[in-house]
Structure formats: C-alpha cells, structure tokens
Amino acid sequence: MNVPSFSSQRSRGTTRRHFLRGAGIAFGLPWLESMNAWGSTAAGKAGAAAQTEAPRRFAALFMGNGVNPHHWGATQGANGLELMKTLSPLEPVKDRLLVMKGLWNPTTVEGPGGHYPKMNVLSGLTVKQTTTDVQVGTTMDQLMAQEIGRATPMPSIVLGTEPPRYSTDSGFTSLYSAYISWSSPTTPAPKEIYPQQAFDQLFDDGSKRRRDKSVLDLVLSEANSLKGKVSSRDAQKLDEYFTSVRELEQRIERADEISKRDTNGTGWQPTVKKPTFARPEAGIPADVRDHLKLQLDIMVLAFQMDRTRIATMMLNNDLSQMNLGFLGNIKGGIHELSHHAGNAERLDMYQRVNQYHMQLLSETLQKMDQTDEGERSLLDNSMILFCSSLWDGNAHDSRQLPILLAGGGGGTLKGNRLFDYSKEENRRLCRLHLAVMERMGVKMDRFGDAESALPDLG
Numbered sequence: 001m002n003v004p005s006f007s008s009q010r011s012r013g014t015t016r017r018h019f020l021r022g023a024g025i026a027f028g029l030p031w032l033e034s035m036n037a038w039g040s041t042a043a044g045k046a047g048a049a050a051q052t053e054a055p056r057r058f059a060a061l062f063m064g065n066g067v068n069p070h071h072w073g074a075t076q077g078a079n080g081l082e083l084m085k086t087l088s089p090l091e092p093v094k095d096r097l098l099v100m101k102g103l104w105n106p107t108t109v110e111g112p113g114g115h116y117p118k119m120n121v122l123s124g125l126t127v128k129q130t131t132t133d134v135q136v137g138t139t140m141d142q143l144m145a146q147e148i149g150r151a152t153p154m155p156s157i158v159l160g161t162e163p164p165r166y167s168t169d170s171g172f173t174s175l176y177s178a179y180i181s182w183s184s185p186t187t188p189a190p191k192e193i194y195p196q197q198a199f200d201q202l203f204d205d206g207s208k209r210r211r212d213k214s215v216l217d218l219v220l221s222e223a224n225s226l227k228g229k230v231s232s233r234d235a236q237k238l239d240e241y242f243t244s245v246r247e248l249e250q251r252i253e254r255a256d257e258i259s260k261r262d263t264n265g266t267g268w269q270p271t272v273k274k275p276t277f278a279r280p281e282a283g284i285p286a287d288v289r290d291h292l293k294l295q296l297d298i299m300v301l302a303f304q305m306d307r308t309r310i311a312t313m314m315l316n317n318d319l320s321q322m323n324l325g326f327l328g329n330i331k332g333g334i335h336e337l338s339h340h341a342g343n344a345e346r347l348d349m350y351q352r353v354n355q356y357h358m359q360l361l362s363e364t365l366q367k368m369d370q371t372d373e374g375e376r377s378l379l380d381n382s383m384i385l386f387c388s389s390l391w392d393g394n395a396h397d398s399r400q401l402p403i404l405l406a407g408g409g410g411g412t413l414k415g416n417r418l419f420d421y422s423k424e425e426n427r428r429l430c431r432l433h434l435a436v437m438e439r440m441g442v443k444m445d446r447f448g449d450a451e452s453a454l455p456d457l458g
Contacts, residue, residue, distance in 0.1 A: 020219035021222065022221075027203060027215060027216075027219045027223075027305075028202075028305035028306050028307055029241075029305070030371075031372070032231075032237065034230040034231045053374075053375075053410070054374060054376065054378075054381045055381065056409060057310070057381060058141065058310055058384075058385070058436060058440055059310075059311040059313065059382065059383075059384050060312045060387065061313050061364075061385065061387070062314045062315065062386075063354075063357045064177070064314070064318035064319065064320045065319070065320060065335050065390060065393040066388050066391055066392055066393030066394075066402070067086060067354050067388060067391065067392075067393070068354055069391060069397075071086045072087065072354070072402055073086075073087070074418050075418065076418040080094065080095070080416035081094045081099060081418060083099075085355070086351065086354045087099070087358055088355070089355065090361065090362045092366055093362060093365045093366060093406065095415050095416045096365065096369070096380070096416075097404065097416065098404065098405040098406070098415060098417055098418075098419060099404060099417075101418065101422055102400050102427050103401055103403050103421055103427055103429040103431075104428070105120055105448075106428065107120065107124065107126045107449065109398055112129070112170040113129070113169065113170040114396035115319055115390075115396065116170070116173070116174070116177060117172065118389040119136065119176045119180065119389050120136050121180055121388075121401070122139035122140050122141060122181065122312075122387075122433070123136055124137070124428065124429060125137030125449065129171045129172055131168045131171065132173070133186065136176070136179075136182050136185065137182065139180065139182045140437055141156060142156065142181055142182060142189055143442065143444075143447075145183075145310045148309050148310060148442065149310060151309070153307055153308070154201065154302070154307050155310065156189070156311060157312075158191045158312050159198055159295045159298065159299060159313045160178070160192070160314040160317070161288070161291050161295060161315065162178065162321075163178065164179075165177070165178070178317045179191060181312040191314065194283065195252050195298065196252055196283070199298055201302075201307075216242055216245060216246055237372065245301070248298070252294060287326075288323075289326060292315060295313060296360065296364045297367075300367055300371070300378070303378060304371055315357055315360065320335050321335065321336075330349050330352070332346075334353055335393075338390075339393070341394065361384075361406075365379055368384075376411070379406070380408035381407075381409075382407040382408070382409070383405060383406070384405070385404070385405055385436065386402075386404040386406070387404075389401070401429060405432070405436075405457075412457070412458050413439070413457055414457070428450045429448075429450075430450035431454045433448065433450070434446075434453035435454045
C-alpha cells in the first residue's frame with residue numbers, strides 16, 4: 001500500500017484536534033507546527049497547561065522478579081550519572097534519567113508471601129491476603145486517567161505480554177502477580193496482551209477495520225485532503241508518521257502469521273489458549289522479542305497520536321515463566337532465574353535478562369526522544385517510570401526497590417542525577433507518585449501511605 005504523500009504548501013487553518021475518519025475509525029495526527037494549538041486540555045486541575053504546548057504523558061513500565069543487586073544502580077560523578085552494568089544500555093539517554101535509590105513500600109516487608117503482597121508498586125497500600133475478594137488500592141496511573149483521560153479518546157492504555165495464572169500461595173491469589181494497574185481498590189484495569197487488539201484500540205472499534213485493509217487505506221482520501229495545508233517540514237513529518245503506522249501494522253501481521261505457523265513449539269509461547277473474544281487474526285507473536293517491542297511501540301504510538309496520555313506496560317508478570325532463550329544459554333524462566341542462590345552461572349543468566357530489559361527501555365526512550373513535538377521531544381514531554389516489586393529477587397527483598405524515572409516532564413524534571421533516599425526516614429515510594437501526579441496536573445494532599453511529595457526533582 002502507498003502511504004499518502006504531502007506537498008509543501010502552507011495553511012493556517014488546521015487545528016491540533018483534527019482527526020482523519022474512515023469507516024468509523026478515528027485516526028489522530030501527530031504534533032505539527034502548522035497547527036494552531038493542541039486543543040482542549042484535561043478538565044479541572046489538569047487543565048492548567050497552555051494550549052500551545054504539547055501535553056504531558058506518563059507511563060509505568062514494570063519488570064517482574066527484581067534485579068541483580070550487584071550490578072543495578074549508579075553513582076553521581078563530576079559529569080553526572082555513572083551507570084552500573086545493568087543500566088549501561090541507558091547511557092544514550094542518561095541526560096533524561098533519574099536513578100532513585102532507597103524508595104520502598106513499607107507495607108510489603110512483613111507478613112507471609114514473598115511475591116503477591118509486594119504487587120502494590122503503584123498504590124502503596126496493603127495487598128489483601130485473600131483468594132477471592134482481591135484488594136490492592138486504586139493505582140496512581142488510574143487516578144490520573146480518571147482526570148486527564150477526559151481529554152483523550154482513551155483514558156489510558158494498559159498493556160502486557162503474559163496472562164494471569166490461577167493458583168494460590170500463602171493465602172493469596174496469583175491474580176495479584178499479573179496486574180500493577182487497578183481502576184478501583186478491588187478491580188484490576190484490563191490488560192491487553194494481544195498486539196493486534198492493542199493496535200486496534202488506537203483506532204476506535206477495531207471490529208470496523210476490514211481484515212484486507214490497512215487503517216491508512218480507510219482514511220486515505222481525507223489524509224490526501226491535507227495536501228497544501230501543512231508546511232514542508234510537517235509534510236515530511238506526516239510522511240514519516242504514516243509510514244511508521246503502516247510498518248507497525250506489517251510487523252503485527254507478520255508476527256501473527258509466524259504465530260499461526262509455529263505449531264512445533266519452536267518459539268516461546270505463553271501457556272494459554274486464545275480467549276474466545278479474540279478476533280480471528282489476533283495472536284501472540286511466536287518470538288518474545290517481537291511481542292515486547294510491538295507492545296512498546298504501540299504505547300509510543302498511542303502517545304504520539306494523543307490517543308491517551310497515560311499508559312502502563314508489564315514487560316512480564318511477577319513470577320514470570322517467560323524464557324529469553326534468544327540471549328543464548330538461558331535455562332529457565334525469569335522467576336526461576338531470579339532464584340539463583342548465588343550460583344555464578346544462573347546469576348549471569350539473570351543479569352543478562354535484567355540488562356535486556358534495560359536495552360528495551362533505552363530503545364523506547366530513544367524513539368520518544370526522536371519524536372519532535374515542537375520545542376520539545378515526546379520524551380521531554382513525558383515521564384516514564386520503570387519499576388519492579390522486588391529488589392533482590394533471590395531473597396524476596398523489598399526493603400528498597402529498583403526505581404527509574406526518565407523524561408523531562410514537560411520541563412519539570414532535570415535528568416542525569418542520582419537521588420539517594422536510603423538513609424532518609426521518610427523514603428516512601430508514594431512520595432514519588434505524588435510528585436509525578438502533581439506534574440501531570442493532578443494535585444492530591446496524600447496518596448497511598450504518603451502525605452507529601454518528593455521535592456527537588458526539577
């Protein structure tokens with residue numbers, strides 16, 4: 001299919017909230033200098049941002065089963081962050097990186113259970129010990145979605161790669177291990193693990209998209225109507241944007257075809273059948289690398305389109321059985337590797353798995369940094385929280401957590417810095433959540449177990 005191409009003539013009549021529509025599909029446009037304003041901002045407290053500025057976005061990325069504490073972290077040198085081995089892939093974006101040391105959720109360190117009670121990383125409240133009436137607390141991403149989400153077609157997008165497993169341990173349901181985002185204290189936000197369905201969320205009702213048509217085909221005539229209405233720079237940007245959308249479609253389609261052909265189990269597959277509600281072409285990519293990168297790219301595209309401004313992404317569940325065998329000589333799933341018991345060979349495998357996740361994060365941040373939104377990049381206008389519910393997976397230690405915050409927060413964050421709270425009495429993770437929510441325009445007197453936000457991040 002040929003993507004629409006745009007001429008270099010100028011027009012001042014196009015607005016930021018312009019959508020292309022075809023067969024009931026809404027197709028948002030990226031930021032363009034030819035457009036007058038970003039349009040309506042979030043109502044209430046979130047509406048303070050100027051209309052001429054790109055909106056701020058927030059995403060929480062989660063990695064299950066903790067980290068190798070011997071190689072995680074950074075020191076503060078004369079020229080900023082000096083990254084340890086696990087974080088070394090983030091070197092290209094460290095000027096937009098904050099490394100947080102010592103933050104924790106105090107509710108996780110006492111009582112039974114090594115994993116499930118610690119899955120409150122975005123709420124800070126006690127995880128209820130139960131196998132039926134689950135309760136964690138409304139998470140900070142969903143509180144922001146309730147307010148900021150009124151300004152976008154989707155309040156938030158919640159993504160993952162693995163489904164829930166159903167078992168019990170120490171009086172807890174394993175359902176807790178599959179969710180970090182909760183829309184109410186007792187309801188996890190539905191998590192989309194199928195790339196095709198996640199992609200379709202970006203275009204209204206995916207059922208309206210014909211299987212033999214690209215979404216770009218359905219909006220082609222209106223896309224061509226933009227000819228002569230944008231600057232030459234914007235014309236090039238639109239060409240690149242539509243090309244990236246089509247390339248993403250093609251990657252999803254290829255991954256789906258590979259999944260259908262992979263009947264011999266040669267590629268990693270979650271141990272779950274397709275749900276009955278899945279569209280026929282939906283599937284889990286046979287190659288876990290495709291799955292992870294597609295979901296992250298869909299998240300970035302959702303931000304780029306202004307389809308939503310809030311996202312969460314579980315790279316894997318806690319207690320994950322995902323095997324990253326493509327890294328070479330990886331024996332066992334991620335959870336199994338986290339219990340290395342100090343064995344040098346298993347610790348090396350665990351380390352390489354940790355470092356691969358940092359490479360994924362780095363590639364995503366660089367892609368966001370390359371997305372121009374006028375005076376700033378998409379990364380400059382965003383805050384990306386990276387977290388796990390454990391520090392040392394081998395010991396189920398949550399007395400501190402591996403926390404990173406990347407991006408510029410719309411000019412409110414200053415990167416290339418280490419924040420060490422390990423010796424402070426009030427080192428609650430929810431203080432960081434309060435600081436993030438405040439920068440997103442959602443002001444709260446308290447959240448979770450915290451009554452004050454962390455200062456001095458800007």
